[in-house]
Amino acid sequence: MRYELYYWSGIQGRGEFVRLALEDAGADYVDVAREEGDDAILRYLDGVHEGPLPFAPPFLKAGRLLIAQTANILEYLGCKLSLAPESESARLYANQLQLTIADLVAEVHDSHHPIASSLYYEDQREEALRRAGDLRTQRLPKFLDHFEQVLERGGGHALRRHSYVDLSLFQLVSGLSYAFPRAMQRLHPDLPLLHALHASVAKRPRIAAYLASSRRVPFNESGIFRHYPELDDPA
Amino acid sequence: MRYELYYWSGIQGRGEFVRLALEDAGADYVDVAREEGDDAILRYLDGVHEGPLPFAPPFLKAGRLLIAQTANILEYLGCKLSLAPESESARLYANQLQLTIADLVAEVHDSHHPIASSLYYEDQREEALRRAGDLRTQRLPKFLDHFEQVLERGGGHALRRHSYVDLSLFQLVSGLSYAFPRAMQRLHPDLPLLHALHASVAKRPRIAAYLASSRRVPFNESGIFRHYPELDDPA
Numbered sequence: 001m002r003y004e005l006y007y008w009s010g011i012q013g014r015g016e017f018v019r020l021a022l023e024d025a026g027a028d029y030v031d032v033a034r035e036e037g038d039d040a041i042l043r044y045l046d047g048v049h050e051g052p053l054p055f056a057p058p059f060l061k062a063g064r065l066l067i068a069q070t071a072n073i074l075e076y077l078g079c080k081l082s083l084a085p086e087s088e089s090a091r092l093y094a095n096q097l098q099l100t101i102a103d104l105v106a107e108v109h110d111s112h113h114p115i116a117s118s119l120y121y122e123d124q125r126e127e128a129l130r131r132a133g134d135l136r137t138q139r140l141p142k143f144l145d146h147f148e149q150v151l152e153r154g155g156g157h158a159l160r161r162h163s164y165v166d167l168s169l170f171q172l173v174s175g176l177s178y179a180f181p182r183a184m185q186r187l188h189p190d191l192p193l194l195h196a197l198h199a200s201v202a203k204r205p206r207i208a209a210y211l212a213s214s215r216r217v218p219f220n221e222s223g224i225f226r227h228y229p230e231l232d233d234p235a
Numbered sequence: 236m237r238y239e240l241y242y243w244s245g246i247q248g249r250g251e252f253v254r255l256a257l258e259d260a261g262a263d264y265v266d267v268a269r270e271e272g273d274d275a276i277l278r279y280l281d282g283v284h285e286g287p288l289p290f291a292p293p294f295l296k297a298g299r300l301l302i303a304q305t306a307n308i309l310e311y312l313g314c315k316l317s318l319a320p321e322s323e324s325a326r327l328y329a330n331q332l333q334l335t336i337a338d339l340v341a342e343v344h345d346s347h348h349p350i351a352s353s354l355y356y357e358d359q360r361e362e363a364l365r366r367a368g369d370l371r372t373q374r375l376p377k378f379l380d381h382f383e384q385v386l387e388r389g390g391g392h393a394l395r396r397h398s399y400v401d402l403s404l405f406q407l408v409s410g411l412s413y414a415f416p417r418a419m420q421r422l423h424p425d426l427p428l429l430h431a432l433h434a435s436v437a438k439r440p441r442i443a444a445y446l447a448s449s450r451r452v453p454f455n456e457s458g459i460f461r462h463y464p465e466l467d468d469p470a
Contacts, residue, residue: 047384051324053385055335055338064324065324067327069330072330072331076327089286089287089299089300092287092300092307092311096302099307110345110349114350115365127349127362130350130359131349134353138351146288149282150288
């Protein structure tokens, strides 16, 4: 099966959670918009095809299936790529954790775009300063302490074994460390398991090769995790 | 199976999407916090139990399972309560649509709380006026047009037959009509299928009985869908 991933070509964004699963599993896939341009995505958003209608990328074509929403794609791939546990209870938990990661990712996005996605950062900078302050002092500790507890229960993994959730936690820590280096440094002592997981995922051979390749789009200020120093902890 | 739903007792919130599925199916369930108070929820958030750790309500206990995240609960219940289609492709689509509904629900929440959930509305009213303007003029039409197209493809249903997604679309239209009556009136002519679905779900016997009962918490200004006239279209 050759998977087709559709995601904006210039950013990691939400597509990166899917890319990491495909890369870690050594799956055969094509990153369509990076080959053909972002218009390949727009055709599906315009609904010129039959069947399921995606609201936004990322979406994945897998044979006749078209699957949108990051957590939904990962639930599907987790099963196909042996990146999810087998029991019903553990699969439900995997999906739950992925959705909680998605909630934090949305909050991170809104920390630089608290008013409107369609406006420039500069046009909502004052509001962003306020919202990012709340994110750094209230929401980040709350979410990350939760994930630390989850890892404690799972013996260092989200789900007692390697899974797509571990890969997503890796991406979360990577993105947050890029966007908020000072805040993440402050929180570091309380998150030993999360940082240990981050380090061990980075060393997985296929992930290490991927991160060193040109397939990994560098973090940048068009993506979800943006480094605006004024939104981080004061120096 | 007697299901136990855990959700804040004073609001519809995200728990309402689960309640509607349980009610429509005539499932045996107890709304725990409405019987025992919200402390029943906090015990699980504090993690005094073993196993899966919820980040926030709603969560559902189903025998030995503890399942959090609204879309995850509905994916589970959809299967158990015959509120989801049977094919893999349609189930993936159901989950995708539910997650897109969840995205809009989060944006609606942030329209009155664009800076911080922990602050009062009054302390972020100026920012809310700006964000709600974007929601009403940009985001609502984009999301609702999408759902209208989905219903067009599904012959008046999200998934060609009754499902938990139809129930969630009913709740979405109900909540938006409460929060933004003038904006929804403006958009009404473009959304015939969504409003027809809303009317037909409201007439389902168990839903009609539920809506008329004291089990349905009225919309209020502590929930997600809040009616602040200044956030709606100008009169």
